[in-house]
Amino acid sequence: MTPTLYEPPREAASSVPRPSPLKGSLLTTFGWALAAAVLVWSWQGAEIRPWALVTDGGNMAELAADFFPPDFSDWRFYLEQMVVTLQIAVWGTVLSIVCAVPFGLLSAENVAPWWVRQPVRRLMDALRAINEMVFAMIFVVAVGLGPFAGVLALFVHTTGVLAKLFSEAVEAIDPRPVEGIRATGAHPLEEIVYGVIPQVMPLWISYSLYRFESNVRSATVVGMVGAGGIGVVLWELIRGFYFAQTCAVILVIVATVSLLDIVSARLRKLAI
Amino acid sequence: MKPAIEVERLSKSFGKPTPALDDVSLTVGEGEMVALIGPSGSGKSTLLRHLSGLALGEREWTPGRVRVLGREVQDGGRLASGIRRTRCEIGFIFQQFNLVGRLPVLTNVLAGRLGTMPLWRSLPKAFTAAEKAEALAALARVGIAECAVQRASTLSGGQQQRAAIARALVQGARVILADEPIASLDPRSARTVMDTLAAINRRDGITVVVSLHQVDYARRYCPRTVALRDGRIVFDGPSAELTPALLERIYGAEVQEVLGEAAIEAAPQRLTADLAAFAGAQHVGALEARV
Numbered sequence A: 001m002t003p004t005l006y007e008p009p010r011e012a013a014s015s016v017p018r019p020s021p022l023k024g025s026l027l028t029t030f031g032w033a034l035a036a037a038v039l040v041w042s043w044q045g046a047e048i049r050p051w052a053l054v055t056d057g058g059n060m061a062e063l064a065a066d067f068f069p070p071d072f073s074d075w076r077f078y079l080e081q082m083v084v085t086l087q088i089a090v091w092g093t094v095l096s097i098v099c100a101v102p103f104g105l106l107s108a109e110n111v112a113p114w115w116v117r118q119p120v121r122r123l124m125d126a127l128r129a130i131n132e133m134v135f136a137m138i139f140v141v142a143v144g145l146g147p148f149a150g151v152l153a154l155f156v157h158t159t160g161v162l163a164k165l166f167s168e169a170v171e172a173i174d175p176r177p178v179e180g181i182r183a184t185g186a187h188p189l190e191e192i193v194y195g196v197i198p199q200v201m202p203l204w205i206s207y208s209l210y211r212f213e214s215n216v217r218s219a220t221v222v223g224m225v226g227a228g229g230i231g232v233v234l235w236e237l238i239r240g241f242y243f244a245q246t247c248a249v250i251l252v253i254v255a256t257v258s259l260l261d262i263v264s265a266r267l268r269k270l271a272i
Numbered sequence B: 001m002k003p004a005i006e007v008e009r010l011s012k013s014f015g016k017p018t019p020a021l022d023d024v025s026l027t028v029g030e031g032e033m034v035a036l037i038g039p040s041g042s043g044k045s046t047l048l049r050h051l052s053g054l055a056l057g058e059r060e061w062t063p064g065r066v067r068v069l070g071r072e073v074q075d076g077g078r079l080a081s082g083i084r085r086t087r088c089e090i091g092f093i094f095q096q097f098n099l100v101g102r103l104p105v106l107t108n109v110l111a112g113r114l115g116t117m118p119l120w121r122s123l124p125k126a127f128t129a130a131e132k133a134e135a136l137a138a139l140a141r142v143g144i145a146e147c148a149v150q151r152a153s154t155l156s157g158g159q160q161q162r163a164a165i166a167r168a169l170v171q172g173a174r175v176i177l178a179d180e181p182i183a184s185l186d187p188r189s190a191r192t193v194m195d196t197l198a199a200i201n202r203r204d205g206i207t208v209v210v211s212l213h214q215v216d217y218a219r220r221y222c223p224r225t226v227a228l229r230d231g232r233i234v235f236d237g238p239s240a241e242l243t244p245a246l247l248e249r250i251y252g253a254e255v256q257e258v259l260g261e262a263a264i265e266a267a268p269q270r271l272t273a274d275l276a277a278f279a280g281a282q283h284v285g286a287l288e289a290r291v
Helices: A010-015 A021-045 A051-055 A057-067 A075-106 A114-129 A132-143 A147-171 A175-182 A188-225 A230-239 A243-271 B044-051 B083-087 B105-116 B129-141 B157-171 B187-204 B215-221 B244-258 B260-279 B281-290
Strands: B003-012 B021-029 B033-037 B065-068 B071-075 B090-093 B175-179 B207-212 B224-229 B232-238
Touching (some): A051 A057, A075 A147, A075 A188, A075 A243, A132 A147, A147 A188, A175 B105, A230 A243, B003 B044, B003 B207, B021 B232, B033 B187, B033 B215, B044 B065, B044 B071, B044 B175, B044 B207, B083 B105, B090 B157, B105 B129, B157 B187, B187 B207, B187 B215, B207 B215, B224 B244
Parallel strands (some): B033 B207, B090 B175, B175 B207
Antiparallel strands (some): B003 B021, B065 B071, B224 B232
16 A cells, blocks of 8 residues: 555646736836836826926926916906806707707617617717817807807817716616606607606716816806806916916806805715 | 517527527417416516517527517517507516616506606606596505505515506506516515405406516416426416426425425515524513514
8 A cells, every 4th residue: 555645646736737927027127117107108298307497496486476366356357257157068968968868868778770870979079188278269260259159168168978887887777667668559659758867867867067177167167268157367366477366266166166066075975 | 359469489599598488489468467487587577578679589590470459469488569558458567577676656556557657747747636546546556555665775675566556557558568577576465466456356357477586376376287397388277287296296396496385485484483492492482473
C-alpha cells in the first residue's frame, strides 16, 4: 500500500489551463496608459497653463477685489429682469413639454413602428446636439432681440431633451396593463391615454420640473446673445467693467436658482 | 348550438423547435363554460391569446384560422381588419389582472367601454353618468363596489381580478377568455373568482373559456374540459370523465402538476402542522381559525 496514492495531485492543479494573472495586469496597465495618454493629449489641446494662475495672480486678485462689495443700488431693475428670465424659462419649458409628449411617444420602441421612430429620434438628436445658446443666436436674427428669442431657443432645445427622457420612461413601462386595455377593443390612442400615460406620469412630471430648473439657469445665459432677461444685464455689466454690479446680479441669480431648486426638489418628491 | 369560438388548424412556434401550438382545432358553443387544462408550457395561455388576436399564428405552417361569434379574428397569421370590433365582445381576464395600477378602480372598469366610445369622449375621460352607474353596478355585482374610488394597485389580488371581471361585464362581452385567472390567488379568493365567472356564465349566458393549472377546479366549475399537452389537444370531453387514471395516462410523469386537488387541500393542513411544531400546540386553534 502506497500512501501517496490518495494524496491530492499537487502538480495537476497547475496543469489545468486557467486565465493567467499576468494577462489581467497587462490589460489594466494598458488601460491606465491609455487614460494617461488621453489626459496629456487633451492638456495640450486645451492649452492648460496652471502657472498663469500664479504669474497673473496679481490681476486675478485685483479683479476679485473689484467684485466686492457688491453694488445693489439698481436691485429693482435686477429683480425685474430676473422675473423676465423666469418667464422665459416657464414658456420655454411649457412649450417643450407640449411638443415632447407626442415626439417622446413617437420615438418609443413599444409605441411607434421603426419607420416613424427613427426619423423622429434623429430629429430629436439634432435638437439636443445644438446648444440653446446657438439656437438663441439664430432666433435673435429671426425674431429680433428680446425675450421671445430666448423662449424659442429654450423651447426647441428642451423639446429634444424631454422627448428623449419621455420616450425612455415609456419604454420602461409594464406592458401588461396596456394589453389589458387593448383586449377591450380600444383604439391605439386609448391604449396610450389609459395604459401608458398613467404609468409614466410621475416620471414625466419629475423630468419636466428638472428641465424647468435647468432652463432657469440656461435662461440667464441666453440673454448674453441678446435673447432677453437678466443675461442681457449681466453681459452689459461685464463688458462695461462694472464688476460690483456684476457681482450683485450674480448673487441675485444664485439666490433665485437655489430657491427654485429647493422648491422643485420638493415638488418632484410629491410627484413620485 | 351556435358556435361562439371556432379554431381551425392553429399553430404557433415562437421560433423554437417544439411548437407552442401544434395544429389545434376547437369549437366552443355559445353559453358553454369550458376549462382548458394542462401543465405549464402546454399552450393554454398561447391558445387563449390567439383567440383574442393578442398573438398571431404562424404564416407558413397550417392555414390557422380563428373566428369568434362568427367574426374573423385571424386567418393565416394575419389579424382581421375588424379586430377591435370583435374584441369589444371578448372579455379577457389575465393571470396578473393587467389593471392600470395608478388609475382608480372605476376608471379601470369604465375602460371596458373604450371599444364602443368615440375618441372625443374617451380621450378626455368624459364618461356619462349612466356609464359610471353601470360600472358601479358591475362592481357591486362582483362584490367590490366599496373600492370604486381607490387606485387599482391598492386592491388585493382577488379584488383586482374581480375588478377585471367587472370590466368585462361593462364591456358587454359575450365571450370571456380567462387566462389562469386564479393562479396568483389564495384558495379563498380563487373560489370567489371562479364562483363569479360561473355565475356570469349561468345567469347571463356568456361563453367562458378558462385556463386552469389544476384539474380539480375544472371538475368543480366546468362541464367540459379541453386538455392540452405540448401544444396539442389530448382530451376534449365532459370534465367528469377526467379520472386520475385517465390523467395519468395523458400526462405521465407530469400528472402531479395538474392533479392539484391533493396539493390544495393539503396545503393549509401542512401549514398548521409546521406552525404547531414551531409555536406549540396551544396556539394552533387560533391560527387555524385565521387560516
